[in-house]
Amino acid sequence: EADIYQTPRYLVIGTGKKITLECSQTMGHDKMYWYQQDPGMELHLIHYSYGVNSTEKGDLSSESTVSRIRTEHFPLTLESARPSHTSQYLCASRQGSYNEQFFGPGTRLTVL
Amino acid sequence: DQQVKQNSPSLSVQEGRISILNCDYTNSMFDYFLWYKKYPAEGPTFLISISSIKDKNEDGRFTVFLNKSAKHLSLHIVPSQPGDSAVYFCAAKVKGGSEKLVFGKGTKLTVNP
Numbered sequence: 001e002a003d004i005y006q007t008p009r010y011l012v013i014g015t016g017k018k019i020t021l022e023c024s025q026t027m028g029h030d031k032m033y034w035y036q037q038d039p040g041m042e043l044h045l046i047h048y049s050y051g052v053n054s055t056e057k058g059d060l061s062s063e064s065t066v067s068r069i070r071t072e073h074f075p076l077t078l079e080s081a082r083p084s085h086t087s088q089y090l091c092a093s094r095q096g097s098y099n100e101q102f103f104g105p106g107t108r109l110t111v112l
Numbered sequence: 113d114q115q116v117k118q119n120s121p122s123l124s125v126q127e128g129r130i131s132i133l134n135c136d137y138t139n140s141m142f143d144y145f146l147w148y149k150k151y152p153a154e155g156p157t158f159l160i161s162i163s164s165i166k167d168k169n170e171d172g173r174f175t176v177f178l179n180k181s182a183k184h185l186s187l188h189i190v191p192s193q194p195g196d197s198a199v200y201f202c203a204a205k206v207k208g209g210s211e212k213l214v215f216g217k218g219t220k221l222t223v224n225p
Contacts, residue, residue: 009153033212040218042114047211058212091155099161100161102148103156106153
């Protein structure tokens with residue numbers, strides 16, 4: 001059973017607010033990922049990390065930023081939320097040479 | 113340009129029958145394929161996977177078939193159960209680099225009692 005947590009699960013916020021979506025995993029996985037998914041659409045990779053102090057942008061351009069100061073923690077920050085940021089954000093992790101990524105429950109963000 | 117395509121947005125089957133979910137891909141650099149299952153308001157759950165060097169992988173009621181020449185894979189669920197009702201995503205891993213996953217749009221499976 002994968003142990004990866006995301007908070008909050010749901011967030012409704014006004015335009016212009018700064019928000020941080022939390023992601024933590026207790027499996028000691030070195031690689032972590034953030035995906036964005038709109039209803040009925042595929043998951044798009046927006047950020048990933050190979051390990052501590054490593055962060056890279058994914059395929060989908062995103063105004064969010066990430067940090068990886070600790071192995072288990074990979075938060076995503078939006079400095080100024082806009083309605084176009086409304087989406088579901090999914091965090092995932094995997095270990096070393098294994099291909100399977102394990103996902104958290106997601107955060108559904110609504111920006112008014 | 114979508115590299116992983118799931119052309120059927122939905123599929124409905126009777127309990128006890130076979131469910132077949134299909135996935136096509138275009139990128140020859142994919143070396144590993146995965147199926148995920150997703151319930152509403154939850155994250156995707158890993159189901160089964162297959163390496164590009166194989167053509168079949170089986171795990172209980174779930175079997176994945178890979179046809180590399182046709183760039184096609186399928187997930188068979190036998191027998192289907194009402195609890196299998198969910199959205200199923202096909203994903204493919206790019207060889208090397210970030211080893212990211214590229215996802216299809218998903219197929220919503222409904223298993224009717």
